[in-house]
Amino acid sequence: xxxxxxxxxxxxxxxxxxxxxxxxxxxxxxxxxxxxxxxxxxxxxxxxxxxxxxxxxxxxxxxxxxxxxxxxxxxxxxxxxxxxxxxxxxxxxxxxxxxxxxxxxxxxxxxxxxxxxxxxxxxxxxxxxxxxxxxxxxxxxxxxxxxxxxxxxxxxxxxxxxxxxxxxxxxxxxxxxxxxxxxxxxxxxxxxxxxxxxxxxxxxxxxxxxxxxxxxxxxxxxxxxxxxxxxxxxxxxxxxxxxxxxxxxxxxxxxxxxxxxxxxxxxxxxxxxxxxxxxxxxxx
Amino acid sequence: xxxxxxxxxxxxxxxxxxxxxxxxxxxxxxxxxxxxxxxxxxxxxxxxxxxxxxxxxxxxxxxxxxxxxxxxxxxxxxxxxxxxxxxxxxxxxxxxxxxxxxxxxxxxxxxxxxxxxxxxxxxxxxxxxxxxxxxxxxxxxxxxxxxxxxxxxxxxxxxxxxxxxxxxxxxxxxxxxxxxxxxxxxxxxxxxxxxxxxxxxxxxxxxxxxxxxxxxxxxxxxxxxxxxxxxxxxxxxxxxxxxxxxxxxxxxxxxxxxxxxxxxxxxxxxxxxxxxxxxxxxxx
Numbered sequence: 001x002x003x004x005x006x007x008x009x010x011x012x013x014x015x016x017x018x019x020x021x022x023x024x025x026x027x028x029x030x031x032x033x034x035x036x037x038x039x040x041x042x043x044x045x046x047x048x049x050x051x052x053x054x055x056x057x058x059x060x061x062x063x064x065x066x067x068x069x070x071x072x073x074x075x076x077x078x079x080x081x082x083x084x085x086x087x088x089x090x091x092x093x094x095x096x097x098x099x100x101x102x103x104x105x106x107x108x109x110x111x112x113x114x115x116x117x118x119x120x121x122x123x124x125x126x127x128x129x130x131x132x133x134x135x136x137x138x139x140x141x142x143x144x145x146x147x148x149x150x151x152x153x154x155x156x157x158x159x160x161x162x163x164x165x166x167x168x169x170x171x172x173x174x175x176x177x178x179x180x181x182x183x184x185x186x187x188x189x190x191x192x193x194x195x196x197x198x199x200x201x202x203x204x205x206x207x208x209x210x211x212x213x214x215x216x217x218x219x220x221x222x223x224x225x226x227x228x229x230x231x232x233x234x235x236x237x238x239x240x241x242x243x244x245x246x247x248x249x250x251x252x253x254x255x256x257x258x259x260x261x262x263x264x265x266x267x268x269x270x271x272x273x274x275x276x277x278x279x280x281x282x283x284x
Numbered sequence: 285x286x287x288x289x290x291x292x293x294x295x296x297x298x299x300x301x302x303x304x305x306x307x308x309x310x311x312x313x314x315x316x317x318x319x320x321x322x323x324x325x326x327x328x329x330x331x332x333x334x335x336x337x338x339x340x341x342x343x344x345x346x347x348x349x350x351x352x353x354x355x356x357x358x359x360x361x362x363x364x365x366x367x368x369x370x371x372x373x374x375x376x377x378x379x380x381x382x383x384x385x386x387x388x389x390x391x392x393x394x395x396x397x398x399x400x401x402x403x404x405x406x407x408x409x410x411x412x413x414x415x416x417x418x419x420x421x422x423x424x425x426x427x428x429x430x431x432x433x434x435x436x437x438x439x440x441x442x443x444x445x446x447x448x449x450x451x452x453x454x455x456x457x458x459x460x461x462x463x464x465x466x467x468x469x470x471x472x473x474x475x476x477x478x479x480x481x482x483x484x485x486x487x488x489x490x491x492x493x494x495x496x497x498x499x500x501x502x503x504x505x506x507x508x509x510x511x512x513x514x515x516x517x518x519x520x521x522x523x524x525x526x527x528x529x530x531x532x533x534x535x536x537x538x539x540x541x542x543x544x545x546x547x548x549x550x551x552x553x554x555x556x557x558x559x560x561x562x563x564x565x566x567x568x
Contacts, residue, residue: 026342033335040328047324051317058310066459073466080473175350175496182357186488189364193481200474207467212459 013117016167020113023174024106031099034185038091045084052078062215069210076203080196087192094184102177109170116163123156297401300451304397307458308390315383318469322375329368336362346499353494360487364480371476378468386461393454400447407440 052074059070130149336358343354414433 022345026338026345029338030335030342033331033338037328037331037335040324040331044321044324044328047317047321051314051321054310054313054317058314061306061310066462070462171499172496175494175499178350178354179491179494179496183488183491186484186491190481190484190488193477193484197474197477197481200470200477204467204470204474207463207470210459210463212456212463215455215459 013113013163017110017113020106020110020170024103024110027099027102027106031096031103034091034099035096038088038096041084041091042088045081045088048077048081048084052081065211065215069206072206073203076199076206079199083192083195083199087188090188091185094188095181098177098181098184102181105173109166112166113163116159116166120156120159120163123152123159127152127156297397297447301394301397304390304394304454308387308394311383311386311390314465315380315387318375318383319380322372322380325368325375326372329365329372332361332365332368336365349495349499353490356490357487360483360490363483367476367479367483371472374472375469378472379465382461382465382468386465389457393450396450397447400443400450404440404443404447407436407443411436411440 055070055074055077059067059074062070127149130152134146134149339354339358339361343351343358346354411433414436418430418433
């Protein structure tokens with residue numbers, strides 16, 4: 001009975017079944033929530049699209065200077081929505097869909113565990129039956145029974161191994177999938193936020209450059225200090241040399257862009273550099 | 285009749301009334317849309333909060349290594365939601381509320397224009413009546429009529445000037461308000477995106493560091509090349525020197541943070557620098 005006793009006990013199989021059921025439960029929820037997150041993001045895009053439309057309508061009723069400023073602003077806002085749309089699409093293909101597929105795979109794994117377990121239980125029963133038979137007639141049919149016991153125990157052992165492999169595969173795949181799906185989620189979000197930051201920087205400059213006095217046709221009332229004239233040269237010369245390539249190198253329609261470690265490191269540096277130039281309001 | 289003819293004609297007043305009505309219409313729509321944008325953002329925050337909760341619940345059912353990774357990820361995601369909450373609050377106080385107040389002011393301006401116009405029309409009628417009186421009896425009561433005509437025309441002129449000033453004030457305030465409100469909107473969004481970028485950079489690192497083999501207790505199967513070991517030193521030494529201060533210098537609960545021109549310039553540089561380290565996928 002050595003082979004039989006080395007097989008995982010029923011309780012171990014139950015633990016595994018629970019583990020898969022647990023994953024199924026949570027990944028199902030993640031899938032629902034991520035789909036919902038994507039939908040809410042799409043609604044935010046819709047509202048912003050309406051705002052863009054209204055801004056353009058309004059711009060058309062205004063004087064040239066304000067008209068141009070508002071139209072530019074509307075265009076920048078529209079760009080952010082394009083990036084948001086790319087974000088939504090990527091979330092769907094790179095997060096929601098894989099989670100859905102994973103749910104299907106979990107069901108298959110559950111069925112597989114059930115099937116292997118059933119086969120194994122049958123094989124163990126068979127083995128026990130042969131054992132009893134051998135004990136009843138120790139001399140008669142001894143050789144045949146002995147050989148049958150051996151065959152049955154080998155079968156049971158093999159099925160057990162398959163069961164163990166299935167479970168191992170499941171665990172390994174689960175951990176890799178978690179890492180992949182959530183890393184993709186973070187990457188998609190990072191790209192969107194970086195793009196939005198870029199566009200809004202330009203939008204801010206554009207709004208700031210607006211000279212309302214030109215629209216007012218009021219001269220000499222106030223000296224409009226355009227912030228543009230106040231802009232000091234950026235302290236980091238290194239940063240300036242980077243100004244050639246724009247972030248558009250991340251294509252909008254491409255699948256999840258790949259973030260390499262240097263880029264990730266850079267993102268960290270960026271926010272830290274931002275803080276450097278962004279002192280506490282008390283200091284400003 | 286020199287004074288009367290120099291007054292803005294009725295059609296001009298009507299144009300001004302239309303301008304104010306136009307502003308009222310569009311600013312009302314902007315107010316509704318911005319409020320809606322803030323609400324949709326709040327809904328996105330709510331969904332993310334649910335996701336955070338589920339991630340923590342799930343983490344508690346997992347092995348130590350994955351548990352720690354998922355909990356860290358959930359915490360980073362929760363941080364983004366804190367920033368989103370700050371974004372929502374700022375949008376409400378710095379964008380929606382000013383737009384609402386502006387709507388009220390527009391109604392007051394409309395009432396003021398109406399009132400001045402009514403007074404002015406009465407004064408002009410009075411002036412015309414006195415003119416007719418003077419023409420009917422050129423000799424009789426001449427001096428009195430002359431003086432009355434003079435007084436009425438001065439009154440009408442003063443009221444016209446008040447009307448013009450009201451309209452001028454309205455235009456000036458409108459242009460300044462537009463610039464302020466939309467600049468505040470852009471600033472709020474920029475701060476949120478910068479903060480989100482920071483947090484997700486850290487979340488990406490955290491997910492990437494997850495070593496699933498430790499959970500699998502599988503040794504020697506695959507060599508896990510942690511991206512951490514692959515991270516090359518950031519090319520920009522200048523950027524690195526900025527790493528002391530984190531972006532937390534923008535306080536979460538503070539009102540709209542002030543973006544100064546250098547910061548704005550920096551934002552532009554950042555996204556450009558990002559692109560520098562983020563080459564086209566084909567080159568990577």
